[in-house]
Amino acid sequence: LxxxxxxxxxxSYEGQEVNITCSHNNIATNDYITWYQQFPSQGPRFIxxxxxxxxxxxxxxxxxxxxxxxxxxxxxxxxLSDTAVYYCLVGDGNTGFQKLVFGTGTRLLVSP
Amino acid sequence: NAGVTQTxxxxxxxxxxxxxxxxxxxxxxxxxxxxxQDPGMGLRLIHYSVGEGTTAKGEVxxxxxxxxxxxxNFLLGLESAAPSQTSVYFCASRLVQETGELFFGEGxxxxxx
Numbered sequence: 736l737x738x739x740x741x742x743x744x745x746x747s748y749e750g751q752e753v754n755i756t757c758s759h760n761n762i763a764t765n766d767y768i769t770w771y772q773q774f775p776s777q778g779p780r781f782i783x784x785x786x787x788x789x790x791x792x793x794x795x796x797x798x799x800x801x802x803x804x805x806x807x808x809x810x811x812x813x814x815l816s817d818t819a820v821y822y823c824l825v826g827d828g829n830t831g832f833q834k835l836v837f838g839t840g841t842r843l844l845v846s847p
Numbered sequence: 848n849a850g851v852t853q854t855x856x857x858x859x860x861x862x863x864x865x866x867x868x869x870x871x872x873x874x875x876x877x878x879x880x881x882x883x884q885d886p887g888m889g890l891r892l893i894h895y896s897v898g899e900g901t902t903a904k905g906e907v908x909x910x911x912x913x914x915x916x917x918x919x920n921f922l923l924g925l926e927s928a929a930p931s932q933t934s935v936y937f938c939a940s941r942l943v944q945e946t947g948e949l950f951f952g953e954g955x956x957x958x959x960x
Contacts, residue, residue, distance in 0.1 A: 767946055778851075778937045778951025779890070822889070824949075833897050835880065835949065836906060837890040 739823050739838035746844050753810045755841050757823035760804045766826045768799060768806045773820045773840070782821075783808070810843075818845045849873055853938050853952035860928045860959045868923040868955050870938030876950070877943045879921040881905075881913065883934040884954075890937065896921055928959045 740758040747753045759768065767786050771779035783790060785797040785806070796809040810817055822840040826832035854869045870879065877898050882890040882905075892905030896915040910932060912924045921940075925932060936955045941947040 769948060771949070776935075776954070778939070778954055779949070780951065781948040784946060784948065820889075832947075833878065834892070834895060834903070834905065836892050837882070839889045 739825060741823060741838055741841045743839060744842040746846065747813055748846050749814055750812050753813050753843060755808045755821055756805055758805045759825045762803055762825050766832060769824045770797065770808045771822045771824060773822065779822060813845045815845050815847065817843065819843060851938055851940055851950050851952040853955045855955060856953065857956050860957065862929060862959060864928050865926050866928065868936055870921045870952060872919055872940040874940060874950065876940035878941045879915065880939045881921065881923045882937045882939065883907065884937060885934050893923065930959045933957060933959045
């Protein structure tokens, strides 16, 4: 099982850049890395996905080194509304990308 | 296009009662999932399905049963509810390919007294 490990929590201030790293040592060769954001009382929602190197969209960037054993979600200039729990997700090496098990996630608190 | 819809959104049960949570998706997704989330905790996979008529166990399947008789619906059943099953239940669906993102419902809050 491709388990992920993230910091339990992080604190930041408005306007700062936040980098959340996820470790996934046993990621399968064909698996993608996906990050989700969850606000209280809501289901997680997709932020960004990547396979290798760097991916950027309108809300975040995702950095993946060549060995793909980790990934870093980068949130530029965070605001109070970015306070949420962030999960990185990879597939199960045995069932491919069918069985999707979430890790503990990182609770990000953004203060004024 | 409603996405993923969960029914009911709230329910209170007494210990030993049974109930079924319904998840419906209108995106023609092959894969569907049931997760539970306890207060302040992460999501734990209960059961999942990779197609109509197929189901598989997740991390915490005990005490739950599921059925996927139609592609668009994934039912989660509790035969004899226990207080330990008090939680928020989330359903999700996705396309088959590796890049398919999960689409979540709004959640169903279940309390077992």
